[in-house]
Amino acid sequence: MNEKINLDSHSLLILQELQRDSRQTVQQIADRVGLSPTPCWKRIKEMEATGVISGYTALVDRAKVGLNLLVVVEANLSQHTEELVRQFERAVAATPEIVRCLSTTGQADYILTVLVPGISEYEQFLHTTLFKLPGVTHVRSSIVLKEIKAEVRLPVVIHAHPPTQPTPSSRARKRASS
Template sequence: MSEESVLLDRYSLAILSELQRDSRQTVQQIAEAVGLSTTPCWKRIKAMEAAGVITGYIALADREKLGLGLAVVVELNLGEHNEALVQRFEDAVAASPQIVRCVSTTGKADYILTVYVADIASYERFLHETLFKLPGVQHVYSSIVLREVKAEARLPVPGTTAPVALKPRRRSNSRA
């Protein structure tokens, strides 16, 4: 399968769900969960990697166990919107490890950031030492996260409402 075309049928989508649920599974475990034999499952994974459908594998960490007990959602506006300033701002954001997410938005804020720090004193330091010094920043509105109701790293896979393993298919002479 080429980079332009990768078959995302029910088996490939089920493989994606399984990988997002637990990417440390063996190909054999994934194949059994989705009802394929090992070789076609492995080929589909490799094809999705080559096509850029699968962009990488990560280990998820508990931020509180890492001492990052405070999450802050920041709405931020720039004073100007020229290309050079926006690029400098975005480069500075990318270089800040405390900013774990940054999206450019329409509406009230130019950008919405998610920031993880140890505590409120750490966030105050971060504000003065980093956020207020980012290129072009005019206004910063901070909202302290009281409780994360949902923090999902998995993407919704089309055609499924939740990661669900398919029943093994009947053996036939044709290969998937």
């Protein structure tokens, strides 16, 4: 299991900004989170090094690239031996149409998210790929009619009060009291 890394409020704000728009400059991010560019850059590099930030990517509109059908698939395996599970998971990882796979409790052993151009392509995918995955004994498909929410940003929460930038009047008071 991954170890949780404790992040302060500045780092959490940086994560929020990077998730909102990772094409911002360090200067823009620093301005938004109340840091100067160098400490902001150091925090980003540290979060990359520790794996908090695992990469950067472009968000693609699936309909604009012809992936019009989204299917949620519940799959069950015949057995749960270590070797069969490993084979199934390797095969899933190697299948580009399966964009998400979750090992679950409840009715299904796995819940898969599948993207294909249309229903005929999904039918073909079922017969040529899904039914042939190692150990699959049962598949239940749900065609998604409409995506209500498809958020990729993680809800990083700032539990402490976010840092505030000193106002001109507070700087003047600080100098006066020095």
